Amino acid sequence: xxxxxxxxxxxxxxxxxxxxxxxxxxxxxxxxxxxxxxxxxxxxxxxxxxxxxxxxxxxxxxxxxxxxxxxxxxxxxxxxxxxxxxxxxxxxxxxxxxxxxxxxxxxxxxxxxxxxxxxxxxxxxxxxxxxxxxxxxxxxxxxxxxxxxxxxxxxxxxxxxxxxxxxxxxxxxxxxxxxxxxxxxxxxxxxxxxxxxxxxxxxxxxxxxxxxxxxxxxxxxxxxxxxxxxxxxxxxxxxxxxxxxxxxxxxxxxxxxxxxxxxxxxxxxxxxxxxxxxxxxxxxxxxxxxxxxxxxxxxxxxxxxxxxxxxxxxxxxxxxxxxxxxxxxxxxxxxxxxxxxxxxxx
Amino acid sequence: xxxxxxxxxxxxxxxxxxxxxxxxxxxxxxxxxxxxxxxxxxxxxxxxxxxxxxxxxxxxxxxxxxxxxxxxxxxxxxxxxxxxxxxxxxxxxxxxxxxxxxxxxxxxxxxxxxxxxxxxxxxxxxxxxxxxxxxxxxxxxxxxxxxxxxxxxxxxxxxxxxxxxxxxxxxxxxxxxxxxxxxxxxxxxxxxxxxxxxxxxxxxxxxxxxxxxxxxxxxxxxxxxxxxxxxxxxxxxxxxxxxxxxxxxxxxxxxxxxxxxxxxxxxxxxxxxxxxxxxxxxxxxxxxxxxxxxxxxxxxxxxxxxxxxxxxxxxxxxxxxxxxxxxxxxxxxxxxxxxxxxxxxx
Numbered sequence: 191x192x193x194x195x196x197x198x199x200x201x202x203x204x205x206x207x208x209x210x211x212x213x214x215x216x217x218x219x220x221x222x223x224x225x226x227x228x229x230x231x232x233x234x235x236x237x238x239x240x241x242x243x244x245x246x247x248x249x250x251x252x253x254x255x256x257x258x259x260x261x262x263x264x265x266x267x268x269x270x271x272x273x274x275x276x277x278x279x280x281x282x283x284x285x286x287x288x289x290x291x292x293x294x295x296x297x298x299x300x301x302x303x304x305x306x307x308x309x310x311x312x313x314x315x316x317x318x319x320x321x322x323x324x325x326x327x328x329x330x331x332x333x334x335x336x337x338x339x340x341x342x343x344x345x346x347x348x349x350x351x352x353x354x355x356x357x358x359x360x361x362x363x364x365x366x367x368x369x370x371x372x373x374x375x376x377x378x379x380x381x382x383x384x385x386x387x388x389x390x391x392x393x394x395x396x397x398x399x400x401x402x403x404x405x406x407x408x409x410x411x412x413x414x415x416x417x418x419x420x421x422x423x424x425x426x427x428x429x430x431x432x433x434x435x436x437x438x439x440x441x442x443x444x445x446x447x448x449x450x451x452x453x454x455x456x457x458x459x460x461x462x463x464x465x466x467x468x469x470x471x472x473x474x475x476x477x478x479x480x481x482x483x484x485x486x487x488x489x490x491x492x493x494x495x496x497x498x499x500x501x502x503x504x505x506x507x508x509x510x511x512x513x514x515x516x517x518x519x520x521x522x523x524x525x526x527x528x529x530x531x532x533x534x535x536x
Numbered sequence: 537x538x539x540x541x542x543x544x545x546x547x548x549x550x551x552x553x554x555x556x557x558x559x560x561x562x563x564x565x566x567x568x569x570x571x572x573x574x575x576x577x578x579x580x581x582x583x584x585x586x587x588x589x590x591x592x593x594x595x596x597x598x599x600x601x602x603x604x605x606x607x608x609x610x611x612x613x614x615x616x617x618x619x620x621x622x623x624x625x626x627x628x629x630x631x632x633x634x635x636x637x638x639x640x641x642x643x644x645x646x647x648x649x650x651x652x653x654x655x656x657x658x659x660x661x662x663x664x665x666x667x668x669x670x671x672x673x674x675x676x677x678x679x680x681x682x683x684x685x686x687x688x689x690x691x692x693x694x695x696x697x698x699x700x701x702x703x704x705x706x707x708x709x710x711x712x713x714x715x716x717x718x719x720x721x722x723x724x725x726x727x728x729x730x731x732x733x734x735x736x737x738x739x740x741x742x743x744x745x746x747x748x749x750x751x752x753x754x755x756x757x758x759x760x761x762x763x764x765x766x767x768x769x770x771x772x773x774x775x776x777x778x779x780x781x782x783x784x785x786x787x788x789x790x791x792x793x794x795x796x797x798x799x800x801x802x803x804x805x806x807x808x809x810x811x812x813x814x815x816x817x818x819x820x821x822x823x824x825x826x827x828x829x830x831x832x833x834x835x836x837x838x839x840x841x842x843x844x845x846x847x848x849x850x851x852x853x854x855x856x857x858x859x860x861x862x863x864x865x866x867x868x869x870x871x872x873x874x875x876x877x878x879x880x881x882x
Contacts, residue, residue: 219658238653241682263624274620278609282641290660292636295628307584312565314636336587423828449828460805479825482769482795 199242208236257289257339257507259500260315262305273321276343279496280319287500291319302328310338317503319343323355325389341502343495345516347389354506355516356498360390360474363488363521364397367444367472370486370523372405372412375531376442376470380414380433382454383446384421394446394474414441419450426453434458434469440531442470448480448487449473455483455528471528476521484527494519545588554582603635603685603853605846606661608651619667622689625842626665633846637665648674656684663849665689669701671735687848689841691862693735700852701862702844706736706820709834709867710743713790713818716832716869718751718758721877722788722816726760726779728800729792730767740792740820760787765796772799780804780815786877788816794826794833795819801829801874817874822867830873840865 205212210233217224218233225233236242261280263273281291292315294305306329309315316339320329323344330346342355368379381398384391399413406412415436419429430453433443445451451473455465465471465485473480476489498517505513551558556579563570564579571579582588607626609619623639630637638661640651652675655661662685666675669690676692688701714725727744730737745759752758761782765775776799779789791797797819801811811817811831819826822835844863851859 234654234657237657238650241653242657263627274623277620277623277639278641281609281639285640285654290638290640292638293623293627294631294636295624304584307587308580308631311580311583311588452828456805459802460808462806479828482798482825 199240201242203240204233204236204242207240208233257316257503258292258314259284259289259503260306260309260318261291261293261321262318263293263295275490275492276321276495279492280499283493283496283500287504289500289504303332306332310336317341317507319499319503323347339503339506341499341506343499345389351512353512353514353516354502356495356502357516357518358490358495358521359518360393360521361397361400363474363523364394364444364446365401366397366521366523367474367486367488368398368401368405368412370525371442371444371470371472371529374442374470374529376440376529377412378414378437378441379412380437380441380443381416381445382426382430382433382443382450383416383418384450385418391446398444414443419453421447421449423449423453423456426450427456428453430454430457434461437469439463439468442472442529444472446474448475448477448485451485451487451528452479452483455485465528466530467532470531472523474521476524480524480526486526486529487524488521489524490521491519545586547588549586550579550582550588553586554579603662603849604638604660605630605635605849606652606655606664607637607639607667608664609639609641621836621838622667622841625838626845629839629842629846633850635846635850649678652678656682663687663853665845665849669693685849685852687845687852689845691735697858699858699860699862700848702841702848703862703864704836704841704867705864706739706867707743707746709820709869710740710790710792711747712743712867712869713820713832713834714744714747714751714758716871717788717790717816717818717875720788720816720875722786722875723758724760724783724787725758726783726787726789727762727791728772728776728779728789728796729762729764730796731764737792744790760789765799767793767795769795769799769802772796773802774799776800776803780807783815785809785814788818788875790818792820794821794823794831797831797833797874798825798829801831811874812876813878816877818869820867822870826870826872832872832875833870834867835870836867837865 201212201215204215210229214225214229215233218230261277284291294309306318318333318338318340320340320342321344323342323346325347330342330352333340334352340354344355345357346352346355371379379402381395383395386392402413415433417429417433419425426449434454434457443454445454451471454471458465458469463469471485473485473487476487480487498519547558547561550561556575560571560575561579564576607623627637640655652664664679664684664686666686666688667690669688669692671693676688676698679686680698686700690701691703692698692701717725725748727741729741732738748759761779763775763779765771772795780800780803789800791800797817800817804811804815809815817831819831819833822833826833844865
């Protein structure tokens with residue numbers, strides 16, 4: 191790495207400008223916890239104003255920080271509604287944990303652990319955040335066996351003793367969605383979910399079942415019909431057609447994802463019905479797709495996910511024992527036009 | 537940073553397993569250019585198999601690599617159709633350049649240069665890739681003045697002497713879109729763009745004008761009507777309604793973005809018309825939104841953007857002079873159902 195020609199500013203210049211000793215400038219850069227907040231602000235302002243950057247020996251700096259945290263990005267994950275917001279939230283919040291993120295990629299078809307092995311072998315990261323866990327996921331046991339610090343966004347499904355994870359309570363999310371529909375005046379609450387067997391999908395469906403059971407009675411049930419579709423707009427439209435056939439104005443559909451909710455939305459629009467006014471629709475993920483189409487949606491708490499993941503990684507980096515249980519976060523409903531019911535006067 | 541307890545594998549173990557000297561293992565990790573490709577593969581395989589990672593002294597490794605490249609992520613950019621794919625492509629390709637990406641975030645409302653100043657002052661990165669440039673952008677002059685290595689994804693509009701940029705030729709993209717529509721049998725090609733004055737939007741519109749001029753004659757013009765909308769689905773739907781009123785079956789609309797194209801799509805669907813069969817629609821960006829709704833779209837060449845950005849950064853890191861001109865890449869059309877015309881037999 192060449193020295194950049196423009197960096198002629200020295201630690202003396204910064205010390206003079208900020209009215210502090212050189213040691214204080216050094217501490218500001220290397221050990222900020224030893225410097226008072228006021229001084230820290232003043233020295234950092236001088237550093238920024240003068241364009242000072244510590245060179246040569248200061249390169250070891252990087253290794254003194256709490257950590258370079260690896261996060262794998264998949265080509266396939268590019269279109270995942272949660273990838274970009276989680277990555278952005280992690281990048282922004284990492285600075286508060288005196289850490290930074292190092293995303294690394296694997297081309298499609300690469301065996302799952304290859305990227306992790308290479309990043310670790312090259313000592314490019316001090317820890318990992320593992321995302322999109324699934325049953326039989328080889329990554330948590332591989333990391334645990336080597337004592338590599340990590341946190342998982344997504345439960346470690348196979349081993350309850352692995353507790354360094356944060357996840358979103360899907361059942362709580364669909365429960366809130368059903369309750370919101372009932373409060374908004376919808377009568378029967380249908381469900382469009384994913385085919386049985388996906389851990390996330392089954393979790394989300396269970397909240398719909400529980401909330402309908404809790405709100406309905408034998409004489410006045412809340413349970414509507416249900417249908418399933420893969421996570422694909424065409425499949426969602428195909429499944430939503432027959433489901434909507436079974437509904438009456440004033441009913442609503444809670445969905446396992448925003449893509450499925452968009453399928454219901456498109457079927458309603460094609461039939462000249464207005465989502466919300468005629469049939470309610472709630473998605474899940476709080477994605478841009480939901481926002482664009484004014485779909486109410488159960489939103490993933492991205493900032494809280496990022497904060498908790500970073501807290502878990504830091505604890506692992508400090509060598510603290512794993513917590514007694516994983517962190518299950520509550521999602522919150524984003525209300526939009528698709529659950530605004532305008533009942534016609536009788 | 538604690539040593540991970542699981543890492544008991546030593547450089548001896550790797551040397552023995554790969555049948556090479558310890559120096560060769562060290563070179564594989566620290567100076568791979570000194571090792572033959574075959575040996576490199578063999579030693580890296582042994583490193584991966586054994587789970588070896590160089591510890592303690594090897595930490596200086598990081599600073600020997602070609603670079604930690606900072607990339608700013610905005611909270612607002614989370615929903616930008618190009619942010620996630622560019623970031624993923626950069627992360628995957630960085631490894632081939634012996635570099636890695638360090639995304640950093642700025643909360644909304646933070647002055648533009650703050651994050652750059654902090655990352656540079658803390659020596660957390662060796663270079664930057666600047667994205668989403670605009671007129672009056674303070675970043676390129678700030679970086680140039682300090683001799684900080686960087687490349688820009690997006691032209692540096694204000695100073696033609698700043699040539700370390702890669703961008704996509706928007707006019708070429710819309711030209712290809714118009715030509716595709718004419719080839720597919722559409723007659724009049726309308727345009728839905730952004731309000732005049734955005735550099736990217738004006739560039740894209742100019743390709744539509746040029747291609748219609750080139751393909752049409754006085755007696756048989758290709759130019760259709762045009763309308764403008766902000767980059768927002770509601771605005772696009774509102775603008776697309778009156779535009780579609782002016783069209784006949786067999787006409788097409790080329791759009792400045794996938795969001796605008798989705799607006800046209802939604803208007804057609806609401807009127808019981810089928811995009812493609814009745815009215816052609818082409819978007820721009822190659823986003824997931826386009827893919828979901830089967831919209832033909834001018835796709836940004838994400839891999840080429842990433843590769844060229846990294847090449848420019850490496851050259852800057854090596855202290856090479858700036859190239860004589862920026863790199864303008866050609867986008868390519870992704871064909872889908874929205875430009876499949878089925879003319880009724882007369």
